[in-house]
Amino acid sequence: MHAFDVLRDPVRRRILELLSEEDHAAGEVAAVIEREFSITQAAVSQHLKVLRESGFATVRIDGARRIYAVDADPLQDVDAWLERFRRFWEPKLDALETEIARGRRKRP
Amino acid sequence: MHAFDVLRDPVRRRILELLSEEDHAAGEVAAVIEREFSITQAAVSQHLKVLRESGFATVRIDGARRIYAVDADPLQDVDAWLERFRRFWEPKLDALETEIARGRRKRP
DNA sequence: TCCGGATATAAGTAATACCTTATATTAGGA
DNA sequence: TCCTAATATAAGGTATTACTTATATCCGGA
Numbered sequence: 001m002h003a004f005d006v007l008r009d010p011v012r013r014r015i016l017e018l019l020s021e022e023d024h025a026a027g028e029v030a031a032v033i034e035r036e037f038s039i040t041q042a043a044v045s046q047h048l049k050v051l052r053e054s055g056f057a058t059v060r061i062d063g064a065r066r067i068y069a070v071d072a073d074p075l076q077d078v079d080a081w082l083e084r085f086r087r088f089w090e091p092k093l094d095a096l097e098t099e100i101a102r103g104r105r106k107r108p
Numbered sequence: 109m110h111a112f113d114v115l116r117d118p119v120r121r122r123i124l125e126l127l128s129e130e131d132h133a134a135g136e137v138a139a140v141i142e143r144e145f146s147i148t149q150a151a152v153s154q155h156l157k158v159l160r161e162s163g164f165a166t167v168r169i170d171g172a173r174r175i176y177a178v179d180a181d182p183l184q185d186v187d188a189w190l191e192r193f194r195r196f197w198e199p200k201l202d203a204l205e206t207e208i209a210r211g212r213r214k215r216p
Numbered sequence: 217t218c219c220g221g222a223t224a225t226a227a228g229t230a231a232t233a234c235c236t237t238a239t240a241t242t243a244g245g246a
Numbered sequence: 247t248c249c250t251a252a253t254a255t256a257a258g259g260t261a262t263t264a265c266t267t268a269t270a271t272c273c274g275g276a
Contacts, residue, residue, distance in 0.1 A: 002116075002118070004112060004121070005116055007115075008110075008112045008115075008116040008264090009264080010110070011208050013112070013189075016193075020192045020193055020196075026222075026223060027222060030222095032138075039253060039264090039265070039266090040224080040265080040266070040267085041222090042222095042266075042267080042268090043266080045223065045224055045225080046117065046224090046225085046265085047264090048223090048255065049224080049225090050226090060244090061273095062220065063222090063274065064222050064223075064273040065217090065222065065273095065276070066222085066223065066224090066225080067276070068185075070193065070196060072196035075190060075193045075197075076196075076197045078186075079116050079194070080123045080189075081121075082183060082186065082190075084128045084142075085178065085180050085183045087179050087189070087248080088128075088180035088183070088184075089184045100235095113233095117233085117234080119234090123231095127270075128228070133252085133253095134252075134253060134254090135252060138252095147236090148236070148237085149235090149252090149253080149254095150235085150238090150254080150255085151235060151236080152235075153255080154234080154254085155234090155255065156233085156253090156254090157254075157255090163268055169243095171243060171244070171252090172242065172243045172244065172251065172253075174252085174253065178250095182229075187268065190254085217276100218275105218276090219271090219274100219275090219276085220273100220274095220276105221261085221272100221274095222272085223271080223273105224250090224269100224270080224271070224272095224276100225268100225270070225271090226258075226268085226270090227266100227267090227269105228265105228266085228272080229264100229265085229266080230263100230264095230266105231265095232261100232262085232263080232264100233260100233261090233262080233263095234259105234260090235258100235260085235261100236258085236259080236260105236265085237258095238247100238255100238256085238257085238259100238260090239254100239255080239256075240253100240254080240255100240256090241252100241253080241254070241255090241273085242251100242252090242253080242254095243250100243251090243252085243253105244249100244250095244252090245248100245249090245251105245253100246247100246248090246250105
Protein backbone atom coordinates (compact mmCIF):
# COMPACT_ATOMS: atom_id res chain seq x y z
CA MET A 1 0.00 0.00 0.00
CA HIS A 2 1.49 3.30 -1.07
CA ALA A 3 2.17 5.99 1.53
CA PHE A 4 -0.44 8.31 0.05
CA ASP A 5 -3.07 5.59 0.15
CA VAL A 6 -2.43 5.29 3.84
CA LEU A 7 -2.49 9.02 4.51
CA ARG A 8 -5.63 9.50 2.52
CA ASP A 9 -7.77 8.39 5.46
CA PRO A 10 -8.48 11.09 8.06
CA VAL A 11 -8.68 8.54 10.87
CA ARG A 12 -5.23 7.25 10.07
CA ARG A 13 -3.86 10.78 9.87
CA ARG A 14 -5.34 11.54 13.28
CA ILE A 15 -3.82 8.37 14.74
CA LEU A 16 -0.42 9.42 13.42
CA GLU A 17 -0.86 12.82 14.99
CA LEU A 18 -1.59 11.18 18.32
CA LEU A 19 1.43 8.94 18.00
CA SER A 20 3.62 11.87 17.04
CA GLU A 21 3.00 13.35 20.48
CA GLU A 22 3.88 10.18 22.32
CA ASP A 23 3.55 6.42 22.10
CA HIS A 24 0.12 5.06 22.95
CA ALA A 25 -1.49 1.72 23.67
CA ALA A 26 -4.02 0.57 21.08
CA GLY A 27 -6.79 1.11 23.61
CA GLU A 28 -5.77 4.68 24.24
CA VAL A 29 -5.80 5.40 20.54
CA ALA A 30 -9.14 3.67 20.21
CA ALA A 31 -10.66 5.72 23.03
CA VAL A 32 -9.77 9.00 21.35
CA ILE A 33 -10.73 7.93 17.85
CA GLU A 34 -14.01 6.33 18.90
CA ARG A 35 -14.96 9.60 20.50
CA GLU A 36 -13.79 11.88 17.71
CA PHE A 37 -15.02 9.83 14.75
CA SER A 38 -17.81 7.70 16.22
CA ILE A 39 -16.44 4.43 14.95
CA THR A 40 -15.91 1.14 16.75
CA GLN A 41 -12.86 -0.40 18.39
CA ALA A 42 -12.72 -2.93 15.57
CA ALA A 43 -12.46 -0.18 12.98
CA VAL A 44 -9.63 1.51 14.89
CA SER A 45 -7.82 -1.80 15.16
CA GLN A 46 -8.09 -2.23 11.39
CA HIS A 47 -6.59 1.20 10.86
CA LEU A 48 -3.75 0.34 13.24
CA LYS A 49 -3.16 -2.77 11.17
CA VAL A 50 -2.86 -0.69 8.01
CA LEU A 51 -0.40 1.63 9.73
CA ARG A 52 1.63 -1.35 10.90
CA GLU A 53 1.69 -3.17 7.60
CA SER A 54 2.53 -0.06 5.61
CA GLY A 55 5.43 0.79 7.91
CA PHE A 56 4.00 3.95 9.48
CA ALA A 57 3.84 2.47 12.96
CA THR A 58 5.65 -0.10 15.06
CA VAL A 59 4.27 -2.05 18.00
CA ARG A 60 5.80 -3.37 21.14
CA ILE A 61 4.05 -5.65 23.56
CA ASP A 62 3.51 -4.64 27.16
CA GLY A 63 1.58 -7.38 28.92
CA ALA A 64 -1.82 -7.52 27.34
CA ARG A 65 -1.35 -4.13 25.74
CA ARG A 66 0.17 -3.17 22.40
CA ILE A 67 2.09 0.06 22.45
CA TYR A 68 2.15 1.86 19.11
CA ALA A 69 4.84 4.28 17.98
CA VAL A 70 5.41 6.28 14.82
CA ASP A 71 7.86 4.96 12.28
CA ALA A 72 8.67 7.98 10.18
CA ASP A 73 10.28 6.28 7.20
CA PRO A 74 7.28 6.44 4.88
CA LEU A 75 6.57 10.00 5.97
CA GLN A 76 10.08 10.85 5.02
CA ASP A 77 9.41 9.37 1.59
CA VAL A 78 6.47 11.72 1.24
CA ASP A 79 8.65 14.59 2.33
CA ALA A 80 11.16 13.62 -0.33
CA TRP A 81 8.49 13.52 -3.01
CA LEU A 82 7.46 17.04 -2.08
CA GLU A 83 11.00 18.19 -2.63
CA ARG A 84 10.48 19.01 -6.27
CA PHE A 85 7.66 21.39 -5.46
CA ARG A 86 9.31 23.35 -2.67
CA ARG A 87 10.78 25.86 -5.06
CA PHE A 88 7.23 27.04 -5.67
CA TRP A 89 6.93 28.42 -2.16
CA GLU A 90 10.34 28.53 -0.55
CA PRO A 91 12.45 31.60 -1.06
CA LYS A 92 15.66 30.97 -2.90
CA LEU A 93 18.26 29.56 -0.57
CA ASP A 94 21.99 29.61 -0.96
CA ALA A 95 23.78 26.28 -1.02
CA LEU A 96 24.57 26.04 2.68
CA GLU A 97 21.11 27.04 3.73
CA THR A 98 19.69 24.48 1.37
CA GLU A 99 21.75 21.73 2.96
CA ILE A 100 20.63 22.79 6.39
CA ALA A 101 17.05 23.09 5.26
CA ARG A 102 17.13 19.54 3.97
CA GLY A 103 18.74 18.20 7.12
CA ARG A 104 21.55 16.66 5.14
CA ARG A 105 24.39 18.43 6.90
CA LYS A 106 26.89 16.21 8.65
CA ARG A 107 26.87 17.15 12.27
CA PRO A 108 29.69 16.68 14.78
CA MET B 109 -11.61 16.89 -1.76
CA HIS B 110 -8.74 16.71 0.68
CA ALA B 111 -5.19 17.10 -0.58
CA PHE B 112 -4.29 13.54 0.33
CA ASP B 113 -7.28 12.20 -1.59
CA VAL B 114 -5.92 13.94 -4.64
CA LEU B 115 -2.37 12.73 -4.17
CA ARG B 116 -3.46 9.20 -3.55
CA ASP B 117 -3.74 8.52 -7.27
CA PRO B 118 -0.46 7.69 -9.03
CA VAL B 119 -1.66 9.19 -12.29
CA ARG B 120 -2.33 12.51 -10.61
CA ARG B 121 1.02 12.42 -8.88
CA ARG B 122 2.72 11.80 -12.21
CA ILE B 123 0.83 14.68 -13.79
CA LEU B 124 2.00 16.98 -11.01
CA GLU B 125 5.57 15.82 -11.57
CA LEU B 126 5.25 16.70 -15.23
CA LEU B 127 3.81 20.10 -14.42
CA SER B 128 6.54 20.74 -11.87
CA GLU B 129 9.08 20.64 -14.68
CA GLU B 130 7.18 23.07 -16.86
CA ASP B 131 3.68 24.04 -17.90
CA HIS B 132 2.03 21.70 -20.38
CA ALA B 133 -1.02 21.63 -22.62
CA ALA B 134 -3.64 19.06 -21.69
CA GLY B 135 -2.78 17.11 -24.82
CA GLU B 136 0.89 16.95 -23.94
CA VAL B 137 0.05 15.61 -20.50
CA ALA B 138 -2.38 13.14 -22.02
CA ALA B 139 0.22 11.86 -24.49
CA VAL B 140 2.68 11.03 -21.72
CA ILE B 141 0.11 9.55 -19.35
CA GLU B 142 -1.61 7.48 -22.01
CA ARG B 143 1.71 5.93 -22.84
CA GLU B 144 2.90 5.39 -19.29
CA PHE B 145 -0.37 4.18 -17.76
CA SER B 146 -2.31 2.86 -20.76
CA ILE B 147 -5.43 4.87 -20.05
CA THR B 148 -7.54 7.00 -22.37
CA GLN B 149 -7.57 10.73 -23.05
CA ALA B 150 -10.91 10.95 -21.26
CA ALA B 151 -9.42 9.49 -18.11
CA VAL B 152 -6.54 11.95 -18.19
CA SER B 153 -8.96 14.82 -18.69
CA GLN B 154 -10.89 13.66 -15.62
CA HIS B 155 -7.72 13.65 -13.57
CA LEU B 156 -6.89 17.15 -14.78
CA LYS B 157 -10.35 18.19 -13.67
CA VAL B 158 -9.69 16.83 -10.18
CA LEU B 159 -6.40 18.71 -10.04
CA ARG B 160 -8.12 21.90 -11.15
CA GLU B 161 -11.03 21.66 -8.75
CA SER B 162 -8.87 20.75 -5.80
CA GLY B 163 -6.54 23.68 -6.41
CA PHE B 164 -3.44 21.73 -7.43
CA ALA B 165 -3.40 23.11 -10.96
CA THR B 166 -4.44 26.21 -12.83
CA VAL B 167 -5.33 26.50 -16.50
CA ARG B 168 -4.90 29.22 -19.03
CA ILE B 169 -6.35 29.15 -22.49
CA ASP B 170 -4.15 29.34 -25.55
CA GLY B 171 -6.29 29.06 -28.65
CA ALA B 172 -7.82 25.62 -28.66
CA ARG B 173 -5.34 24.41 -26.09
CA ARG B 174 -5.50 24.49 -22.29
CA ILE B 175 -2.16 25.08 -20.62
CA TYR B 176 -1.88 23.55 -17.16
CA ALA B 177 0.43 24.77 -14.42
CA VAL B 178 1.09 23.68 -10.85
CA ASP B 179 -0.54 25.61 -8.05
CA ALA B 180 1.49 24.66 -5.02
CA ASP B 181 -0.84 25.85 -2.27
CA PRO B 182 -2.31 22.45 -1.39
CA LEU B 183 1.13 20.87 -1.60
CA GLN B 184 2.30 23.43 0.89
CA ASP B 185 -0.53 22.35 3.18
CA VAL B 186 0.76 18.81 2.99
CA ASP B 187 4.24 20.06 3.74
CA ALA B 188 2.89 21.86 6.79
CA TRP B 189 1.13 18.74 8.03
CA LEU B 190 4.39 16.84 7.82
CA GLU B 191 6.00 19.43 10.05
CA ARG B 192 5.18 17.62 13.27
CA PHE B 193 6.97 14.50 12.09
CA ARG B 194 10.20 16.08 10.91
CA ARG B 195 11.83 15.77 14.30
CA PHE B 196 11.81 12.01 13.73
CA TRP B 197 14.35 12.27 10.95
CA GLU B 198 15.88 15.72 11.02
CA PRO B 199 18.84 16.22 13.28
CA LYS B 200 18.29 18.65 16.09
CA LEU B 201 18.61 22.17 14.81
CA ASP B 202 19.39 25.30 16.72
CA ALA B 203 16.89 28.14 16.53
CA LEU B 204 18.42 29.97 13.59
CA GLU B 205 18.89 26.82 11.58
CA THR B 206 15.32 25.89 12.27
CA GLU B 207 14.08 29.19 10.93
CA ILE B 208 16.14 28.75 7.82
CA ALA B 209 15.06 25.17 7.46
CA ARG B 210 11.44 26.27 7.52
CA GLY B 211 12.04 29.08 5.07
CA ARG B 212 10.52 31.59 7.44
CA ARG B 213 13.51 33.90 7.67
CA LYS B 214 12.99 37.47 6.52
CA ARG B 215 15.32 38.09 3.67
CA PRO B 216 16.81 41.47 2.63
C1' DT C 217 -6.82 -22.91 36.08
C1' DC C 218 -10.40 -20.02 35.01
C1' DC C 219 -11.98 -15.21 34.04
C1' DG C 220 -11.96 -10.58 32.33
C1' DG C 221 -9.69 -6.98 29.96
C1' DA C 222 -7.26 -5.72 25.83
C1' DT C 223 -6.76 -6.37 21.21
C1' DA C 224 -7.11 -8.55 16.66
C1' DT C 225 -9.55 -10.97 12.98
C1' DA C 226 -13.57 -12.69 10.06
C1' DA C 227 -17.41 -11.95 7.19
C1' DG C 228 -20.52 -9.13 5.02
C1' DT C 229 -22.28 -4.54 3.12
C1' DA C 230 -22.58 0.10 1.13
C1' DA C 231 -20.29 3.95 -0.79
C1' DT C 232 -16.97 5.61 -3.79
C1' DA C 233 -13.15 5.98 -7.17
C1' DC C 234 -11.44 5.18 -11.52
C1' DC C 235 -11.94 3.36 -15.65
C1' DT C 236 -14.32 2.74 -20.32
C1' DT C 237 -17.04 4.29 -24.61
C1' DA C 238 -19.69 7.77 -26.58
C1' DT C 239 -20.69 12.47 -27.23
C1' DA C 240 -20.50 17.54 -26.55
C1' DT C 241 -17.98 21.92 -26.83
C1' DT C 242 -14.82 25.17 -28.55
C1' DA C 243 -11.31 27.43 -31.63
C1' DG C 244 -8.95 28.25 -35.87
C1' DG C 245 -8.08 27.47 -40.68
C1' DA C 246 -9.61 26.26 -45.60
C1' DT D 247 -19.36 28.52 -42.95
C1' DC D 248 -17.75 23.92 -42.47
C1' DC D 249 -14.23 20.74 -40.90
C1' DT D 250 -10.94 19.13 -37.83
C1' DA D 251 -8.14 19.21 -33.74
C1' DA D 252 -8.16 19.75 -28.86
C1' DT D 253 -10.42 19.10 -24.85
C1' DA D 254 -14.20 18.22 -21.64
C1' DT D 255 -18.32 15.84 -20.03
C1' DA D 256 -21.91 12.03 -19.54
C1' DA D 257 -23.28 7.52 -18.36
C1' DG D 258 -22.34 3.26 -16.67
C1' DG D 259 -19.55 -0.93 -14.91
C1' DT D 260 -16.35 -2.85 -11.49
C1' DA D 261 -13.02 -3.10 -7.83
C1' DT D 262 -11.78 -1.33 -3.61
C1' DT D 263 -12.34 0.59 0.88
C1' DA D 264 -14.00 1.54 5.29
C1' DC D 265 -17.36 0.43 8.08
C1' DT D 266 -20.43 -2.87 10.99
C1' DT D 267 -21.31 -7.03 14.22
C1' DA D 268 -19.59 -11.19 15.90
C1' DT D 269 -15.92 -13.89 17.46
C1' DA D 270 -11.14 -15.31 18.37
C1' DT D 271 -6.71 -14.73 20.81
C1' DC D 272 -3.74 -13.53 24.38
C1' DC D 273 -2.25 -12.08 28.98
C1' DG D 274 -2.29 -11.41 34.05
C1' DG D 275 -4.56 -11.94 38.37
C1' DA D 276 -7.81 -14.25 41.68
